[in-house]
Amino acid sequence: MAKRSKRYRALLEKVDKNKLYGLREAVALAxxxxxxxxxESLEMHVRLGVDPRHADQQVRSTVVLPHGTGITKRVVVIASGEKIKEAQEADADFVGGDDIVQKIEGGWLDFEAVIATPDMMKSVGRLGRILGPRGMMPSAKTGTVTFDLATAVKEIKAGKVEFRVDKFGIVHNAFGKASFDEEKLYENAKALFGAILKAKPAAAKGQYVKSLAIAPTMGVGVKVDAAAAQKEIAE
Structure with a gap:
């Protein structure tokens, strides 16, 4: 068994492992x-009562965090014609068409988000094996396949994040930096958790949220009272 560092052991002493914390209290402690x-980023980990092996139980959506993520994303837009100019005016970091597709195929990955117009998806489809595993493949469901490039770029720059359930039925997402003040982190956490609740598939049966935890990137997880947090979001 790997030995825990002195720093990690000291952090463990600050968390009551037998307690379910309130959402605000958990954010403050994390x-x-x-x-x-x-x-460090603060991360939310939500175990859901869904079976991701079934297409109708997939959980995937986006949310614009009210105070952003603390990370400025470099945005690539793949478009054609007049839409290239629109993307440039929207302050996308990199704009192009098939030339951008070929550049990515060649190994270029100096960006964090990709937006494409629907007419370019035939070319962009070739990038699935590259962008898919990195969570950057454009999708109409997440608003990254669209002709409204100005809005799409603006939202990503403002702190729009995508979340999706993994093969174990868990959603893992950062919702801000530890340097943010507590209130901003709490509001971001509420926005993210609320979006996950809203994304509940119609086919999901029984208890949707099995467990909820908040943790810093390199720290100890804090268990949250998921039922109380859901009521808090509904208020």
Whole structure:
């Protein structure tokens, strides 16, 4: 069994493993636990009562966090004709058509988000094996396949994040930096959790949220009272 560092053991002492914390309390404690030598992200981990093996139980959507993520994303837009100019005016970081597709096929990945117009998806489809595993493949469901490039670029720059359930039925997503003030982190956490609740598939039966935890990138997880948090979101 791997030995825990002195820092990690000290963090463990601050968390009551037998307690389910309130969402606000958990966010505040997770912020306190972010003691690494860099600005850690705070992450939400939600175990859902869905079977991702079934297409009708997939959980995937987006949410614009009210205070952003603390990370400025470099956005690539793949378009044609007049839409190239529109993307440039919307302050996309990289804009092009088939030339961008070929560049990515050649190994270029100096960006964090990709938007494409519907007419370019025939070419962009070739990038599935590259962008898919990185969670950057454009999709109409997440608003990244669209002709409304100005809105799409603006939302991503403002803090729009995509979340999706993994093969174990868990959603993992960062919702801000530990350097954010507590209130902003709490509001971001509420927005993310609310979006996950809203994304519940119609085919999901029984208890939807099995467990909820908040943790800094390099720290200890804090268990949250999921039932109380759901009521909090509904208020």
């Amino acid at each position: 912020k306190e636990l972010a003691t690494a030598k860099f600005d």
